[in-house]
Amino acid sequence: MVQPHLIVLDLDGTLLTDEKVISEKTKRTLLKAKDAGHEVMIATGRPYRASKIYYHELGLHTPIVNFNGAFVHHPLDQNWQTVHSPIELKVVQEVVESLNRDQFENLVAEVMDDVYVQYHDEKLLNIFSMGDPRVTTGALRDYLKDNPTSLLIQSNEKSVPTIRKYLADTKAELIDHRRWGDPFPVIEIVRHGMNKAVGLSHVAKDLGIPRNRIIAFGDEDNDLEMIDYAGVGVAMGNGIGQLKNIANEITKTNNEDGIAEILIDRLRL
Numbered sequence: 001m002v003q004p005h006l007i008v009l010d011l012d013g014t015l016l017t018d019e020k021v022i023s024e025k026t027k028r029t030l031l032k033a034k035d036a037g038h039e040v041m042i043a044t045g046r047p048y049r050a051s052k053i054y055y056h057e058l059g060l061h062t063p064i065v066n067f068n069g070a071f072v073h074h075p076l077d078q079n080w081q082t083v084h085s086p087i088e089l090k091v092v093q094e095v096v097e098s099l100n101r102d103q104f105e106n107l108v109a110e111v112m113d114d115v116y117v118q119y120h121d122e123k124l125l126n127i128f129s130m131g132d133p134r135v136t137t138g139a140l141r142d143y144l145k146d147n148p149t150s151l152l153i154q155s156n157e158k159s160v161p162t163i164r165k166y167l168a169d170t171k172a173e174l175i176d177h178r179r180w181g182d183p184f185p186v187i188e189i190v191r192h193g194m195n196k197a198v199g200l201s202h203v204a205k206d207l208g209i210p211r212n213r214i215i216a217f218g219d220e221d222n223d224l225e226m227i228d229y230a231g232v233g234v235a236m237g238n239g240i241g242q243l244k245n246i247a248n249e250i251t252k253t254n255n256e257d258g259i260a261e262i263l264i265d266r267l268r269l
Helices: 011-015 024-035 052-057 089-098 122-128 160-170 196-207 221-229 241-246 258-266
Strands: 006-009 039-042 064-066 071-073 104-111 114-117 134-137 150-155 175-180 186-191 214-218 232-235
Touching: 006 011, 006 024, 006 196, 011 214, 011 258, 024 039, 024 258, 039 064, 039 196, 064 196, 071 196, 089 150, 089 160, 104 122, 114 122, 150 160, 160 175, 160 186, 175 221, 196 214, 196 221, 214 221, 214 258, 221 232, 221 241, 232 241, 232 258
Parallel strands: 006 039, 006 214, 114 134, 214 232
Antiparallel strands: 064 071, 104 114, 104 150, 150 186, 175 186
16 A cells, blocks of 8 residues: 655646646546545645635645745644745835836735735736735835735846846845746745745645655746655656756646646556
8 A cells, every 4th residue: 555645736837737727637636646545735836815726626625835835824724833934024125116117017015815016907917816815006115014925026028137136136135036937027026945845844744744755746946946855856748947857757748637647657546
């Protein structure tokens, strides 16, 4: 009999197809894994409000890692020790004040599931509207009063390297930042030291599952630490080269049931 494993799933580009759904084969395989006594959890850069639909679709009962590790909680257990590691408001204010107006299109700060948007933009608001958050529009310096879980700078291709160099030169001990490429250039900022591996280690310890029995799936640079941490780190076929270089295994793409292929083989499902 295979010992209980912890299966960790990134969402976009991993668990979800390009149509943002869980395929029938992958869903069936994950449910079979749960029935066999394995634990299944989500670790995503998304906020909880934009990931809970998939949490409930899979019938999960585990903690979830959101905001790339900056927010870890248990949706079904209020007594579980929630971990929220936001950025200091003062640091965010300094970053915002350092930006020239021609360097960015918009700014978005999230305090868990509350959204603060500098400039009203229907396209941007559509992206952040999943889960029906409370949205405040206006200058962040006037409306943002709490330490934010994350800050997003919607920039332009020309300015991204300049902004990231400034952040690296002046705020390296306080914040970490990553680049999104889709649907437009975005720099995501979280508190220094926050990544999915930090959240995963917290959950794995709580569940009593050692690293050698963790199977984690990802596709992007925000999965690097998690894939490196897991006993079996799996890069999706559609994943970036850097992730494939450090992964223990490379599977098929998110549109080809890559997750199911590995689990059926590894866990003898």
